[in-house]
Amino acid sequence: MKNEARTIRGQMKFLIGDSFTTQLTYSGILQSSPSVENSDKAKLQEYVDSFMKDYGPENGELTKEANVLVNTYDSGKRMNRAIQVMEAAEACGDTEDANTLLKALENELVDWFTADNDNNAQDKYFFIMMKM
Secondary structure: OOOEEEEOOEEEEOOOOOOOOOOOOOOOOOOOOOOOOOOOHHHHHHHHHHHHHHHOOEOOEOOOOOOOOOOHHHHHHHHHHHHHHHHHHHHHOOHHHHHHHHHHHHHHHHHHOOOOOOOOOOOOOOOOOOOO
16 A cells, blocks of 8 residues: 555555544534724725615524525525624624524524434534444
8 A cells, every 4th residue: 555645635644553543623503704903994994784674584594595505505605694794794893683693593503403302303513324
C-alpha cells in the first residue's frame, strides 16, 4: 500500500501508528463574520429590514422562504443567512430583530437536536444506517 493518496484537498499521507492527536480551534456551532466598525449602519439596517420583511421568522419557522427543502444542506444555508442578518442587526443596535432571529435559531436547533424516538415524521433531520 502506498503511504499517500490524492484527495480533493491535495495529497494526503498515511502513517503507521496506534494513536493520533489533532488540535482545532472551536468557534461555536455556526460560523460568523466579525462586525465592521466603520460600516454604513443606515445601509446595513436597510438590509436587515429588507430581510426581516421578505424572509424573517414567521409561524415558528426560521425563515419564510418559499419552496424550502428540509435537508442538512439547505437548512444550514438558511441558518447561516439568519445568523449573518442577526449579527448585522446587533451591529446596528436593532435588538428587536436580533432577538427575533436568535429565538428562531434556538428553536430550529432545538428541533434539530431533539428526537422523540416514536418514528414521528417530524424527526426528519436524522440519518440512520442499518448495520449489515
